[in-house]
Amino acid sequence: MSISMSSASLPIFITMLRNLNHFLDKAQQFVDTKKCDPTALTQFRLAPDMLPLARQVIIACDAAKNAVARITGNPAPKFEDTETTIPELKERIQKTLDYLATVPASALDGTEEKEVTFPVGRDSTRTMKAESYLKHWALPNLFFHVTTTYAILRHNGVELGKADFLGGGVA
Amino acid sequence: MSISMSSASLPIFITMLRNLNHFLDKAQQFVDTKKCDPTALTQFRLAPDMLPLARQVIIACDAAKNAVARITGNPAPKFEDTETTIPELKERIQKTLDYLATVPASALDGTEEKEVTFPVGRDSTRTMKAESYLKHWALPNLFFHVTTTYAILRHNGVELGKADFLGGGVA
Numbered sequence: 001m002s003i004s005m006s007s008a009s010l011p012i013f014i015t016m017l018r019n020l021n022h023f024l025d026k027a028q029q030f031v032d033t034k035k036c037d038p039t040a041l042t043q044f045r046l047a048p049d050m051l052p053l054a055r056q057v058i059i060a061c062d063a064a065k066n067a068v069a070r071i072t073g074n075p076a077p078k079f080e081d082t083e084t085t086i087p088e089l090k091e092r093i094q095k096t097l098d099y100l101a102t103v104p105a106s107a108l109d110g111t112e113e114k115e116v117t118f119p120v121g122r123d124s125t126r127t128m129k130a131e132s133y134l135k136h137w138a139l140p141n142l143f144f145h146v147t148t149t150y151a152i153l154r155h156n157g158v159e160l161g162k163a164d165f166l167g168g169g170v171a
Numbered sequence: 172m173s174i175s176m177s178s179a180s181l182p183i184f185i186t187m188l189r190n191l192n193h194f195l196d197k198a199q200q201f202v203d204t205k206k207c208d209p210t211a212l213t214q215f216r217l218a219p220d221m222l223p224l225a226r227q228v229i230i231a232c233d234a235a236k237n238a239v240a241r242i243t244g245n246p247a248p249k250f251e252d253t254e255t256t257i258p259e260l261k262e263r264i265q266k267t268l269d270y271l272a273t274v275p276a277s278a279l280d281g282t283e284e285k286e287v288t289f290p291v292g293r294d295s296t297r298t299m300k301a302e303s304y305l306k307h308w309a310l311p312n313l314f315f316h317v318t319t320t321y322a323i324l325r326h327n328g329v330e331l332g333k334a335d336f337l338g339g340g341v342a
Contacts (some may be wrong), residue, residue, distance in 0.1 A: 002283065003174040003302060046326045048216075086295055110310055112173065131174060135183055140337055141313030150315075151322045155217045 006105035011132055013064035016146050020060055021093045022168040023153055030158045038086055044152050051153045057089045060145035061096040067138035070116045071130045072107040092148045177276035180305055183199035184235035185271055187317050192264045192340040194324055199257045201329045209257055215323050224323045228260045231316035232255055234265040239276040241287045312333045
């Protein structure tokens with residue numbers, strides 16, 4: 001059976017967001033053990049002009065949420081982007097997973113050729129066919145922000161490894 | 172038209188390896204401008220127990236090469252993993268792109284249910300169906316190592332942005 005739009009999106013989004021949630025569990029353990037200020041992690045940036053960890057998590061969630069909403073043509077729930085703590089970020093991931101669970105495969109399947117228009121930067125939009133948008137925009141964005149979160153945590157000494165990245169510690 | 176195994180793999184692998192090559196062009200410009208030791212970048216690690224940039228690039232290449240070889244069942248060309256300089260790493264990427272160009276879509280298409288066995292760690296193997304292997308192993312690995320390369324370069328001040336990540340500077 002060939003790959004459908006739903007099977008090329010939902011399982012990958014869900015797996016990577018669960019793994020991201022698992023990274024944050026390990027980050028919380030790190031904070032508890034070291035008794036350090038948790039914002040030292042959530043506000044950490046790998047470069048002054050990169051986004052801090054909290055924004056990386058929020059954007060990873062939105063990469064999945066917005067992809068599904070744009071491809072299906074149904075508006076996604078709007079979140080306020082106010083999360084700053086590890087528990088708040090975990091809640092954001094859960095809300096995103098809850099939303100993804102409401103989307104039936106049938107709303108995504110068959111949309112390969114559908115045109116998707118989305119904002120790029122502050123004042124422009126881009127239009128791509130849904131299949132290209134998924135493969136060359138949504139998935140790379142999701143992986144970018146999940147990996148950058150992982151990199152920030154690893155750089156700060158949080159105990160994570162490739163098994164955590166690929167399978168939330170159970171790969 | 173639904174998504175095929177070839178269209179879910181080759182275009183993504185090729186795009187991301189070209190973007191990775193573009194990161195290295197910007198890294199070379201950085202080294203030339205700063206007149207710094209290029210190994211300061213190629214040997215840089217985000218954490219003492221993470222791999223340095225040179226290995227991130229090599230493994231990104233191998234994520235694509237090995238995925239295609241394992242799914243098609245045809246052995247891939249073996250490379251010696253001796254690359255340490257930016258020009259050598261760019262050559263590794265080009266050799267990988269050259270290999271991918273030899274693989275016909277027909278060798279990948281229809282393999283969704285085929286079992287793929289691959290090494291995990293030093294002394295074990297894992298078996299997954301090709302479709303799952305692509306979505307949950309090969310693609311995450313490719314994106315992980317491309318993003319980590321990007322993160323190392325950004326952390327060191329190389330001028331890169333999201334457009335470079337998504338589209339090699341032409342997104």
